[in-house]
Amino acid sequence: MSRVVHLGLGSFHRAHQAVYTQAANRVTGSDRRITGVSLRNRELVAALRAQRGRYTVLEVGPDAAAPLTVEVVDEVLLAADQPVAVVAALADEATTTVTLTVTEKGYAFRPGGHDLDLTDPGIRRDATLEAPPTTAVGLLAAGLLARADHGAPVDLVSCDNVGHNGAALRAVLEQYAALLPPREGAAVRTVLDAAGTPDTMVDRIVPRTTEATRRAVAAAGISDAVPVPAEPFSMWVLDASGFTAPRPAWESAGAVLSGEVGAYELVKLRLLNAPNSMLAYLGLLTGRTEIADAAADPDLRALADRALGDEMEPTIPLPAGFDAAAYRAQVFRRFLNHDLRHLTEQVGSDGSLKLTQRVPAAVAWHTARGSVPEHLALLVAAWLRVTADADAVTIPTIGLHEPVRDRVRSLAAAARGPHDLAHAALVDAALLGHDLTTRTSFVDRVGELLADLRRHPAAALIRSMARSTPALTA
Ligand SMILES: NC(=O)c1ccc[n+]([C@@H]2O[C@H](COP(=O)([O-])OP(=O)(O)OC[C@H]3O[C@@H](n4cnc5c(N)ncnc54)[C@H](O)[C@@H]3O)[C@@H](O)[C@H]2O)c1
């Protein structure tokens, strides 16, 4: 029986692809199992091993189902300690599907784009082949290299919130292969050429596990050190034509096989993830710890809703039969799920990587038509304010991570003011990608809004924008 190897055994995989795989097994009577690889989370690996890979998905909020026991992960590896075993699992002929949820960071993209960062120290070290790999890209490539010996088919399925995630994964692997010694590079390319890298759209809000999750699971009589909370909603759209090898029949468990994955990805990134980011940054600037509290504020909600409906929706081709109005209403019902306790700091982390996927192409759509999307400018200004100014976030945060924070702060120290900073960060340093570097009318507006956010309490600007007539500035 063919097996799945998953890289990035975080919360999302356990509440999404693993659940679909288990359900597909039940529906089709097959027994496909998952080798789950955590890159470096030693505690998680120890806990899952102690539970023989078994854990609970706890749905929370309205319409939550009963806790679900997931027992489809039958092997758990820690890449930091067992890189050779991970490469062997990836190389095994029985492995026909490799799935990934390694966050945007895991692809080692160059800031602002989808090219491999050739200066990334981990990538450079792995590419020497002098020691076992440590990065997700290095591990995958080592697995492909070893597969050259047998040539059995395999698919690499990115399940991260990255636009054209399959193509992006293929591109970084190709660029990594070019760094390898010629013989090994050619072997990796040969295996990659034959492999599938389908694009996918993945959707389920899965916050971090908290003590409340553990208590709720214990109250249901289940002993589990690593339960995963999740919203009841779940969606997975896959490009069926991108597969080359046997795989779990995820469609029998509700996944959608579609020729329009690209359109679904854009729906997800621009109509769900972008307003989610907006609630996160405006929430952080107005003292909200949780997304649901930010969404419950009528002014924040009005701005995020206009960003979604007026500024994002026109920029994307909707999938056939897609009901945008229903989606928009559903998105906000999902954000308002208080039981999720989805933290503004989780959604607001790594903004430079996330916003690059969510915003610049939509801005380019508007500026090409002579308008400046006001609410998207506010989103970017809010990200800059949170990133540049140590005094901007007044609530306690424990892990508001931002890879370019130091860079932005040194640009801020050198800048003559907010307009200068916006241009230095978005044009000169291209921190949100090259699409924005030529959109100077948009960058000017970001600078103005950043000035407002610095001059007044964020709530005042938010209130006045929310209560003024919505318009795209020409
Ligand atoms: N949580 C959600 O609501 C959700 C929904 C849709 C998609 N996703 C996608 O799944 C990803 C993971 O989300 P999660 O909730 O499991 O997060 P998590 O924090 O629980 O797990 C993150 C995983 O990514 C790995 N990782 C982190 N940095 C890495 C790096 N530099 N290189 C390689 N691997 C790295 C970690 O080892 C861990 O396994 C998200 O970034 C997103 O792309 C998440």
Ligand SMILES: O=P(O)(O)OC[C@@H](O)[C@@H](O)[C@H](O)[C@H](O)CO
């Ligand atoms: O990428 P994360 O999980 O750190 O947080 C960002 C969220 O916007 C995102 O994960 C959503 O919850 C998810 O994309 C919903 O499907």
